[in-house]
Amino acid sequence: MPASDPTDQATPDAQPEQRHSHVLIIGGGMAGMAAAIKLKQQFGIDDWHLYDNREDFGGTWEAVRYPGCGSDVPGMWYSLSTDLNPNWTQSYPVQEENRAYLHGVAAKRGLRDHATFSALVQSLVWDDESKMWTVSAHDIHTGRQYRHTARLVLMAIGGLVLPQWPSINFEAFAGPCMHTAEWDPAVEVAGKRVVVIGNGSSGAQLVPALLAAGATVTQIVHSAHWMVPRALDKGLYKVYQAVLRRSTLLMTALRWVMAGVVDLQFPRFTTASGARGERARQQAEATAEAYMRSQAPERYHDILVPKFRIGCKRTIFDNGYLASLHDPNVVLVRDDVVEVTADAVVTKTATYPADVIAVATGFNYYNLYARIDIRGRDGSISLEERWSRDGMYAYETTMVDGYPNLFFLGGPNHATGHFSVICTIENVLLYVAAVAERVLRGTATTIEVAPGAYAQWCETIASALKDTVFSTPFGGCTSWYVYGGHNSTAYPWSQVTFWRRMTHPQWAELLLDGRPMTAPARRRWAWVGAGAVAAAVVCALLV
Template structure:
């Protein structure tokens, strides 16, 4: 375990740490498609382990294989031309980590010189690339490659990954004993849909597919949405991009917490010379966040007290910082935590800027140069920026997974709901492990910490697959179903997008909640540290006898 220090090159040249828009649009845009060129010969490649995705999860998987399992025979398939995932693709003005970066980073590679508690996108990307370079992960990368299908071979007991080269459409069939997926959930933009948008003569873009070539100075910008992305985008438009006006269409309400206390960065800066000091600050941040977990679940005395305290803190801050004319638009009335809480950086104070106008009225239609609201108001628009979130279903079903005996996991998930045993293993999928997958997220913790915990779990279950003792390892179907049923039962007691919480959110749909972890992060850490091998069917290589 060690530390890293980034060069801060990203502050001088942020464009170097952003995906090219054309590359991103070809993968995530409304007209995205995977090219196929059957005139080129099929390439056949192999490795012991295949990793899908080059973001925080994919990098974590690679680092774990090198550091813990001492396994160098792996490849990482990534659709972009560089590592980083979300932090390479999401580049809208103001984009930054929404929680302290000391916690939103790898515990074994802590950064000594974050520029602020919640650093900007390009600095987060530079951190990832600094770690990637340190461990030589570029030699394992297969960039501009898209997975279309992964299929288990019952005869050979390995996986066939069907891969397309995004530059020329060539098919690559890659064989691997183990597959680790880390392609993420908040990936595909949910595009804004409205009558007349196709006739708009200005510029339209989603926050997840930002066009930096579009001039914003002196423009009238319409921002659709007011979640985490909009909370960061709106202040940047006004202060950094010098727009003429911002009209923000508020579609739902959110609890906004005060910004992270500046004392945290002071303490971090004082202790940054020591790895022990950095770990101590990280531990304090994690424990303070974990103390809030009870507010998300149940209706007991302690739960209600913590919920009441956090609600009071948020409402006091929101009422103090929000102009009175907007308070009815932005201040929520559901249980805190039902939607992800937002740590404010500069959003609410920005609402006092005379150039901004908040509107709760829905949009009726769009003309060539204006947005027309249901109440008849017409607002001139040069740019429409959609902060409308992500299509989670598309992420779950972004490529086909065909398990043993030809089981199509998409069919299983459509009937039951996306799930993975202990967030890691999918039924009928031997030797396949998921990082950052179904039910691994939380409303109060760091997703990178969850990914790291998942990587620990994987590192503990794969050694005998790597050395050939095990031919295959797959979660028992009854244990998979038991986990799913127990998790969903527990999640019904929580505030996440449920009747109990009193709101609708991206955490859950009418049937299932496939996003949130049902227990505390301390529980998650413990369970990831202690895999239960009795919940798996294990086939030995020697006699193929199941344990």
Template sequence: MSVVTLTKESHKDPTPFRIKHDMADHALGPNAEVTKSDELPTLYTSSKVAIIGGGFGGMATAMTLKEKLGEDDFVIFERYDNFGGTWYVNTYPGCASDIPALWYSFSNELNSNWTRIQPPQYEMEEYILKVAEKHQLKNYAKFKSSVTKIQWNDDASNWTVYVRNEDTGQLTIHTAKVVVACSGGLVYPKQFEAKGLEDFGGKYMHSALWDHSVDFKNKKVVVIGNGCSGNQVIPALLKDYNVKSITQVVRSAHYVSPPIPSILLKLYYLLSFSRLGLLFVRYFVIAISELRYPLFSGDGFFAKLIRSASRRVCLKYMKTAPEKYHKILIPDFKLGCKRLIFDYNYIPSLHDPRIELRNDPIDHVSKKGLVMKSGEVIEADIIVACTGYVVSKSFHAYEIIGRNGTNIGDIWYKQGASAYNTISVRDCPNFFTIGGPNSATGHSSVVMAIENGCTYMSKFLPKILDNTYKYVVVKTDKYNEYFETIQKRLKSQVFGSAFGGCASWYTENGVNSTAYAYSQIHYWWKMNHPDYNAYEYVLAENKKTK
């Protein structure tokens, strides 16, 4: 365990820490597709472990294999040309970590010089690349490599991974004993859909696919949406892009929490001289955050108390916005039903005379801009969609065929995506999902959840990798029992549920495949103390031992 110190070169020139727009658009844009060519010869490769994704999850898995398990026969397949995942692709103005970075980072590589508690995207990416370089992860990475299908071979007891090169379309067929899925959830942009958008005479872009070549100076800008990305984009456009005006069309209200108190940054700087000091601040933040967990869960005494207190804090802060916007801004559902926004400068920016909030419905888009249901035309030179992500699409990013030809995609389409303890999928031997279904929380760091998941996985891998076991797979009845249990519990929680009083991306078609139903301390305990009886173990000699 060590400490990382950044050079801050990303502040001088953020460009090397951002994906090229054409690459992002090719992979994630409205007309995204995987490059395919069958004219080039098929390549055949193999490794003990195949890791899908090179963001925080893929990197944490790689470091677990190297440092904890002493295993270096693995490959990381990453569709982009560098590490970072969402922190490499999402480069919109103001993009930043909403969870304090001293917690939203690897526990074995704490950074000693974050510029802010919520550092900007390019600084987060600089940190990610620094860690990747330190652990020599590029030696294991296959960039510009999109996985299209994985299939379990019942006879050989291994996985076949089908991979396409994003430049040439060349197919690689890769075999691996173990596959670890680390693709993440906030990947595929949910595009703004309105009649006539193709006729718009200006420039349209989704915040997740930002085009830095577009000049915003003295332009009339329309921003659709007011979630986390909209909250971050607005102040940056006003401050740094010299826009002429911004009309923000608010589709629904969100709770906005005050900025994280500056005292935390001061405490961080005071104790950043040593790893012990950094750990103290990290665990302090974890403890404070865990105290907030009850507000997301049920309607008991502590849940009501903490939810009520948190709501009062949010409302007091939100009411510092101009009074004319209060009805637009303030929600009528329970706090946490939609993701809570930790503000940086959005609410104060609403006093800028160049911005106007609207919540009336859009009818269609014309050449000049938005046409509202009232018939009013809102002229625009640029339309920016801050409309979030299609989380469910991430669960179907590639085809998964398990043992006996089981199509996992079909199962997930019918009942919703799930994984036992967020890690193991039925009929998928030697397959682990890190940051998978139901691993996200409303109050915690996804990086901590990722590391907890790696801990769980590492308890099963050694006897798979040394060929003691031919394979390990979760029992189907345990998988189904977990799915039913967690979905029942989530219905009594606030995450996009009837109990919470709103609809949100947490839940789709009545199934919440996103949120974890318990506290992060509970998750840590479950990841460190697996129920080994929930799994089927097959020896290399094909003898069932459990």
């Protein structure tokens, strides 16, 4: 069942502890950790603090622990560029290994000395007189309150944390009922009848693990998903183990090559690529369909194979799910749940007995900031209220006008259907380091996006998204990418474009201490060197 709101545990009458730091980071996952490392490495800043409502660093990998949970991006690429890991034990690391890696980075970098855990942030309020943010937070266990002021705030709240519960009443069920985002490892599933609701990435990882643990599984799904094999599961990982992991330079080069090769897939996500994109889509769909039909039982083909374009929903990298459907202890049905009783899940057409219910319906991306009252220069309206009214957007995925010195890492429209989110976040940090440099160094007090530039960005990205497959009429599906008529999830251009925009800010669209910015002298010709590097990478990929 849905967990209680931890904000109810605050102690309203307690005097808050007063704190201050030059920079405040909210969120202790990969984005928050990357930001902390960036502050130290590039600017020598030790005057920073971090709040996270979990017990330690790790973000999604600290919070989400369902059986079979793991990365669907190769570990060789799914790691911080500052802390490459030569010791991955498998090409697609499981939750425990990802968590251990991040804990190791935190220990190595001394990040815990700057962090407060089990702390839920309730509000951020901008004071235009002091040019400071005031952040209110409290300990979710003790109710202890914190009042923290900071010049600059980095929002590093990950999107894969809050569970998305379906509109079903589970209260009558007598047994354990868990969302994959809030899994209780103490629940025994061996010999139990487990009904799994949902078949996205978490559902596809969960089912084989439940079967391996001795459960009998009924999976109830609402729609299909495109699935492809984990292409790097064997060959490249063997090369990585034998050769590449022995050299940081070789591991870095591998990441660049992987990024370039993967981004060549982007044309299939947009109609702007014309006939080339259509050929890429048709080829990708044909390849995926052939794989799915070759792996899954024939009786499930009509349930599994989608009718929409590949990329409209997030593509699933198969970890053995399709093959597991041959197991006699699993049944797959496409139906709608209408009721949950004390010992069963009732659909429109049948009743399925259950000892345990596992809800694998994804994450609630659009309510990430609903519990945080963020108020900028116009204190009469919160950011959540503004986004609900106008659509959830952020300039260059990271800034909102009227909210000075506030940057989102992994903000609206940062996600792609084909790339590593860590690379995306590190590119955003390149942008933050460039445009906020003077504020970080203390030679300026505010940096923000001009209102006109923000409005133009919102129009441009909304228009560009209409020409993509991401939950559009052209894509042919509906998905969590879109909420309230706005797609605030997907990025409509390639990651080469994203990198270029992050490393080449539109300075005139930004305000430093209220005045339009100009490019720093040392950056005006930086595009020459960057262009040469990009050209070399492209040439290497084409040879």
